[in-house]
Amino acid sequence: MNIVFLHRKESVVLTAIDIINELGIQGLSTKELAKRQGISEGTLFKHFRSKNEIILSVLDHFAKYDKDIFESCTKKNLKPSEALLFVADSCASYYENYPAITAIPQLYEFLAHDDELGQKLNQILDFRAQSIKQIIEAAQASGELRQDVDSQILLHIIIGSFRNICFNWRMQQNNFSLRERVVLTLRTVLQAFSSNHE
Amino acid sequence: MNIVFLHRKESVVLTAIDIINELGIQGLSTKELAKRQGISEGTLFKHFRSKNEIILSVLDHFAKYDKDIFESCTKKNLKPSEALLFVADSCASYYENYPAITAIPQLYEFLAHDDELGQKLNQILDFRAQSIKQIIEAAQASGELRQDVDSQILLHIIIGSFRNICFNWRMQQNNFSLRERVVLTLRTVLQAFSSNHE
DNA sequence: AACAGGTGAGCGAGCGCTCGCTACCTCTGG
DNA sequence: CCAGAGGTAGCGAGCGCTCGCTCACCTGTT
16 A cells, blocks of 8 residues: 555545546546546446445535635634635635536536436535625624625625636636635625625 | 428437436446337437437537527627526526426537537537627626726636526526526626616 | 328447456465 | 464456447328
């Protein structure tokens, strides 16, 4: 069990993400995965009980920084609006340096049709939605954002814009700076909904 | 060739959409489709050359009102902001009365990984994006919307919010009024970005 | 006679996954 | 000190199954 084998599971997960990015979830087969890893298909099942377990690991990988990012917000004592920008910037920077990972948010519906995967997905999305909603409501309480707009609607706008920008970034072969556009868009939204803009 | 057979193709398309809605695109097989239609698998291929052709027909069905909706806007001589609300309202009403169809916008990435389907999808999405962008720019030109915000960013916000609301509506088993939330959200956005809000 | 619609067996390919096996490492007891 | 036991990683054949699709054939209408 040398250093390579120690990281086999992690390596499989990264390869799985690459395949999903290149071929779509419909191209992720255990055969293709084993081929790219340079191991036999049987070996794959020494590390994972099933293909679903591999996808669950992909989801874990996808969400592994979530807690850290939101905890950083409270530790840093950011103003709510700055916290929102920090979260978006962190996320977008990560995605920009690892474009293949943006394939995952495009799978939500696909995953939701499987019990195990859908449950995991719900946990991840609920945590994110709740965390962002809390910041939005803090921004409204502190007077940074208008209080006459339902926080749920602001959440739709912020999350929807972000995901839509990611989708367009993929469709256009990453030919603009994801980070810049995400941050610019969020700044624009925050400014448009600020309670004291003139 | 009686009245039923005349509509066989259309009927297959509707059934395909139902299956995608219930089981996901991964559950759409020619076997399942034939079973639900009460015909044999072979017969299916008398009407469609391939499964891909069925999905192409699904996309045609999905987009069949697009032109009409945007043409109505010009015919009705609506103000740009009213045109945006009209488009969103038309779309959301249609979706609310036909919830299964909301499965389709969640397939974009899946479809994009196939050459034929991806091409078709691009046509549809480009047409929609261009049409809405034109209205947004008209709204900016007429002074209804702020001119210091890139129309592309407004497009991200409007389309992203809409798609995100649809996604949430599906995840929450259609337990709120899609139409109301879509219209309310768009009104909120238009008001926040209006050039003369106080 | 031509043809459109329908049947159902069945093809080859690919799927997720299992199994019996080997090779090599590490730990342990006489 | 080293034989043996146990564990882990890997191999590759191959299982049972489903996939999209084809084909020879049937039937009723034009």
